[in-house]
Amino acid sequence: MKSMKELPNNKRGKKRGVFDKPRSYIMGIPIIFWLLIIIITPVILMLIMSFRQKVGYDISNILTLSNYLEILKKPSYVKILLRSFRIALIASTLAIFASYPLAYYISRKIRKGRHLLFMLIIAPLWISYLVRIIAWRAILGNKGLINSTLMALGLIKEPLSFLLYNQFAVAITLTYISIPFVFIPLYTALEKIPVNLIDAARDLGANEFHTFINVILPLCIPGLLTGFMLAFIISLGDYIIPMQLGGTGGMMLGNIIWSQFGFAFNWPLGAALGFILFSIAAVILAITQKFGSREGMLYE
Amino acid sequence: MKKERRKFKLSPLGIYAVLAYSFLYLPLAVVIVFSFSPTKSIVGFSGFTTRWYIKLFNDEALIAALIHSLQVSLTAVSIAVVVGTSGAFFLVRANFPGKQLFRSLSQLPLILPGIILGIALLILFMNLGFELSMFSILMGHVCFTTPVIMFQVASRLQRLPRSFEYAAKDLGATPVKIFWYVTLPMIRTAIIGGALLAFTMSFDEIIITYFLTGTWTTLPVFIYGMMRFGLSPQVFAISTVVLTFAMVLIVLMAKFTAVREEL
Numbered sequence: 332m333k334s335m336k337e338l339p340n341n342k343r344g345k346k347r348g349v350f351d352k353p354r355s356y357i358m359g360i361p362i363i364f365w366l367l368i369i370i371i372t373p374v375i376l377m378l379i380m381s382f383r384q385k386v387g388y389d390i391s392n393i394l395t396l397s398n399y400l401e402i403l404k405k406p407s408y409v410k411i412l413l414r415s416f417r418i419a420l421i422a423s424t425l426a427i428f429a430s431y432p433l434a435y436y437i438s439r440k441i442r443k444g445r446h447l448l449f450m451l452i453i454a455p456l457w458i459s460y461l462v463r464i465i466a467w468r469a470i471l472g473n474k475g476l477i478n479s480t481l482m483a484l485g486l487i488k489e490p491l492s493f494l495l496y497n498q499f500a501v502a503i504t505l506t507y508i509s510i511p512f513v514f515i516p517l518y519t520a521l522e523k524i525p526v527n528l529i530d531a532a533r534d535l536g537a538n539e540f541h542t543f544i545n546v547i548l549p550l551c552i553p554g555l556l557t558g559f560m561l562a563f564i565i566s567l568g569d570y571i572i573p574m575q576l577g578g579t580g581g582m583m584l585g586n587i588i589w590s591q592f593g594f595a596f597n598w599p600l601g602a603a604l605g606f607i608l609f610s611i612a613a614v615i616l617a618i619t620q621k622f623g624s625r626e627g628m629l630y631e
Numbered sequence: 632m633k634k635e636r637r638k639f640k641l642s643p644l645g646i647y648a649v650l651a652y653s654f655l656y657l658p659l660a661v662v663i664v665f666s667f668s669p670t671k672s673i674v675g676f677s678g679f680t681t682r683w684y685i686k687l688f689n690d691e692a693l694i695a696a697l698i699h700s701l702q703v704s705l706t707a708v709s710i711a712v713v714v715g716t717s718g719a720f721f722l723v724r725a726n727f728p729g730k731q732l733f734r735s736l737s738q739l740p741l742i743l744p745g746i747i748l749g750i751a752l753l754i755l756f757m758n759l760g761f762e763l764s765m766f767s768i769l770m771g772h773v774c775f776t777t778p779v780i781m782f783q784v785a786s787r788l789q790r791l792p793r794s795f796e797y798a799a800k801d802l803g804a805t806p807v808k809i810f811w812y813v814t815l816p817m818i819r820t821a822i823i824g825g826a827l828l829a830f831t832m833s834f835d836e837i838i839i840t841y842f843l844t845g846t847w848t849t850l851p852v853f854i855y856g857m858m859r860f861g862l863s864p865q866v867f868a869i870s871t872v873v874l875t876f877a878m879v880l881i882v883l884m885a886k887f888t889a890v891r892e893e894l
Contacts, residue, residue: 356725362718362781366736369774373751380754433651436644450885455655457831458877461851462870466658468862469665476661510655561742568744571838575858585746592750592842605750612743620735
């Protein structure tokens with residue numbers, strides 16, 4: 332009866348949908364539990380842990396700032412932190428430069444098979460992270476593809492040792508990993524540019540270069556920002572890649588965090604380093620949400 | 632026509648695209664090629680062998696790790712489907728204060744570096760006095776698979792016209808029936824696509840898992856252990872198997888999400 336009354340009135344119907352209050356709130360129970368138990372609580376516990384201190388083999392319950400002060404005082408930590416920033420910056424910049432022409436080409440020049448080409452670029456995002464690391468070790472290693480090819484050609488006698496276990500190897504692998512992350516927001520930004528804007532620029536006498544500089548590029552800035560930030564965060568926090576390809580000279584923030592939970596066994600210090608990384612990521616994400624494009628964020 | 636083709640081939644952007652795709656896929660090809668190499672080292676590739684694959688099947692520890700991985704991924708994705716789908720309804724259809732904050736927090740597992748969640752969960756388990764086991768790994772996987780499914784389903788829900796549900800309601804269907812016969816069929820492909828994607832990510836995950844692993848290991852952690860002794864042909868062989876498996880899942884996932892674009 333009630334529903335018959337509502338039927339002609341669309342606006343009322345919209346307000347009282349099938350899953351609207353209060354059933355929609357019951358729907359929220361599992362996800363709220365998930366959020367509280369495996370996201371919020373662990374991060375809070377990490378923050379608390381970062382203020383505790385390692386005393387002998389124990390962890391004291393007194394909360395101090397000593398871990399943070401220790402990090403700031405130790406030149407080696409600061410050095411690794413700065414190096415991590417530098418490597419992440421290089422990797423995300425390279426990923427932008429590598430992805431942009433590709434996104435431009437696929438979104439503007441390709442008519443048929445565009446979706447397939449798009450999928451081919453983002454597929455590596457999901458196909459084994461570890462396999463891709465193995466691949467780069469196989470390429471750059473002493474007995475790897477590059478060295479064995481050069482030796483077979485007789486161009487070198489000894490394997491080039493500068494290819495692996497340094498910052499270069501880490502940066503190139505991080506770039507490789509970052510490309511799909513950058514590509515998605517760039518492609519979405521480019522594809523959304525209305526054709527009539529470009530036609531208008533052409534009609535007003537702009538050539539392809541000028542159209543690109545004055546119309547297309549400015550419209551891509553939010554997408555560029557989102558892609559860059561995502562790649563930067565992913566690269567900054569990685570520890571498996573520097574562990575596998577970095578050697579001692581390519582150590583990054585993730586490595587020192589890892590070692591606090593492994594052989595160094597100083598969890599409070601590790602938690603402090605982890606919280607520093609978390610804060611950096613949170614600030615970057617807040618900036619991205621404000622100025623970047625929302626559509627490019629992975630799953631939206 | 633012919634002229635146009637030539638022009639297409641000569642465009643610098645086109646050449647760049649070919650190079651870029653090679654950069655993306657050549658490393659993977661290297662892994663596959665080396666997995667069939669009969670020599671133990673990478674140098675002097677000659678001939679073709681499937682010996683390393685046969686060796687894999689006889690490696691009991693590896694098979695155990697593979698089964699563990701399947702167990703973790705299947706369980707995690709099953710939980711994530713329920714939590715993520717109901718969460719998507721909550722996100723799209725409920726109005727509550729702090730919705731934007733809720734959305735941002737839910738996205739965290741997808742965009743934060745995995746190491747943060749790894750150590751945060753490790754500290755959680757230590758505080759609770761839990762041993763590192765299958766359970767700790769499972770929780771880590773539920774952590775990042777849930778938002779994958781949630782946002783896939785939410786984006787579908789957002790575009791869904793409500794009229795079918797209103798019609799069903801007006802015809803006297805109960806909410807449960809409406810969900811089962813009207814809403815669910817319309818979001819089914821999004822759930823399946825999201826679940827496949829989540830499974831692929833879970834099956835492959837090492838960054839978080841590595842922190843939560845005790846003696847009970849998953850396949851990626853096991854492979855990581857194999858890599859400590861250098862890159863043996865078995866590492867390439869198991870990588871090729873994992874790669875093929877992931878590719879199949881991705882193709883399936885693309886099929887399910889492609890429906891979205893026709894809507």
